[in-house]
Amino acid sequence: DKAQIGVTGLAVMGRNLARNFARHGHTVALHNRTTAKTKALVEEFGDEGAFVATETAAEFVAALERPRRLMIMVKAGPATDAVIAEFAPLLEPGDMIIDGGNAHFADTRRREKALREQGIHFVGTGVSGGEEGALNGPSIMPGGSAESYESLGPLLEDIAAKVDGVPCATHVGPDGAGHFVKMVHNGIEYADMQLIAESYDLLRGAAGLEPAEIAEVFRTWNTGRLESYLIEITAEVLAHTDAATGRPFVDVVLDQAEQKGTGRWTVQTALDLGVPVGGIAEAVFARSVSGHADLRKAAHGLPGPARRATEGSGFADQVERALYASKIIAYAQGFHEIAAGSAEYGWDVDLGAMATIWRGGCIIRARFLNRITDAYRADPAMATLLTDDHFAQALGDAQDAWREVVATAARLGVPTPGFSSALAYYDSLRADRLPAALTQGQRDFFGAHTYRRTDRDGAFHTLWAGDRTEADA
C-alpha cells in the first residue's frame, strides 16, 4: 500500500509526528538523511501503525500515494532549502511539500512562490506543542493554497489536539500565513511567560512569599480565569525542590533566559509593519537583559529605593488582576500584528479561528482563548480586543489593582517591564490627547517635517527660523 503521508527529518519532532499519523491509522513513509534514525523508529515503534521505511529520496517519493504529501521536519533554515532542492525535482504537479519546521514566514513566501511555478503546493505549517504535542496532538497552523488544505486538512485535523471535539488545526491563509501566525503565537508566549515571571518576582520581592507559597498562589489562580498550561507548569516549577541542595529549584537555576529567535522575529516584523507590540518586545528585551552578565555585574550595587515595605495578604489578588489585564494587552497586541500581516499580504486570516486552534496542543493553551474567539465572532472587524465587552470590563475591574501593582513595583525597585508597558499602552490608547502633538512640533522645528492640524485638513509648516507664521506645506 502507498503511504498517505511521508515525513522526512526524523529528529524528535518528525519522529513524533510520524508516530501520531500512524497511530491515527495512516500509512506513513519515513525518510531521514541519516538512515539509522529511520531504522530506529521502525524498530522501536513499528507496532504502533503502518510505516514504510525508505532510504533514498527516490524510494521515499515512490512510496507516497498521489497527490503526494511530503512533510519536512528538518532544522529550519538552509537545511529546509537543501531538502526542498532534493525532493522537488522528483515531484509532479499537484503534489504537496509541507514544511512543519519553524521557518521565517518570508522564507516560506519565497519557497511557496518558487514551487508554485512548478505546480507544487508548498504548505508552510506552524506546529506548536513541542515533542509532547507532536506525539499526542499539537496545534497546527498550515498556510499555503486552499486547494492543498482540502487534501491535507483531514490528516492534520486527525492528529491535532482536540478541545470540545474541535481540532486545533485550520487553514490559516495563503503562502506564509501559517508560519506568520506561528511566529506571533511564539511572541505572545514570550509575553505571557514574562508577565508570569514578573508576578512571581513581585510576590517574592514585594510580598515576601517563598517559592512553595507562590506555587500555591499560582495553583489557586489556575482554577479561575487565568487557567492555562503556563500557569499550571509555573506552579510545578516553583514547588520543585533541587535534590542536590534541598533548596527551591528556582533558586539554583542561573537567571539568564535564552531564546531561539521567534520572539525576536515577532518584534522585528512588528517594527516593519508599524504595529506596537511593546509587551512582546519587553519580554524579548527582558530575556536579553538577563543574559548580559557583564552589564548586570557592572550595575550591581547601584542605589535602589530605601523603602522595604512588605505588602499584605491582599497583594496577591491585586497581582492576579494586573496579570489578567496585562495578558489581555499582550494578546491584543499579538492579534493586532496578525491582522496587520494579514492585511499587508492579503491573507484574510480569521482571527477568531486562530484563538480556537490555540486552545489545545500549544504552550499558550488557556481557557481565556475562548473569550478571544467569542470577541471576534461578535465583531470580526474589531479594531482592538480591548473594546470587547468582556475584556473592557476586566480591564475596568483591574484598574486600581493594576496601577497599585505597577506603583508598588516602582517604589520597591522590582523590575516589571511587562506590567508597566502594558499599562502605558492601555493609557496611550484611551488618552484624549497624546504628546505626539509636541513630537510633531519638534519634528517640524528641526526638520520641516510638517504637521497636520486638528481643525482643518492639509499639511502645514511653521517658519520657525523666520517670523513663525504658518505656511501650507
Ligand code: NBP
Ligand atoms: P532539529 O531542528 O534538531 O533538526 C534535526 C533534523 O534535521 C534531523 O532529521 C537532521 O537529519 C535534519 N537535517 C539537518 Br540538521 N540538516 C539537514 C540537511 N542538510 N539535509 C537533510 N536533513 C537535515 O529537529 P527537531 O527539534 O525535531 O525540529 C524539527 C523542526 O521542527 C525544526 O524546524 C524546529 O524548529 C521545529 N519545531 C521544533 C519544536 C521543538 O519543540 N523541538 C517545536 C515546534 C517546531 P540527520 O538525522 O541526518 O542529522
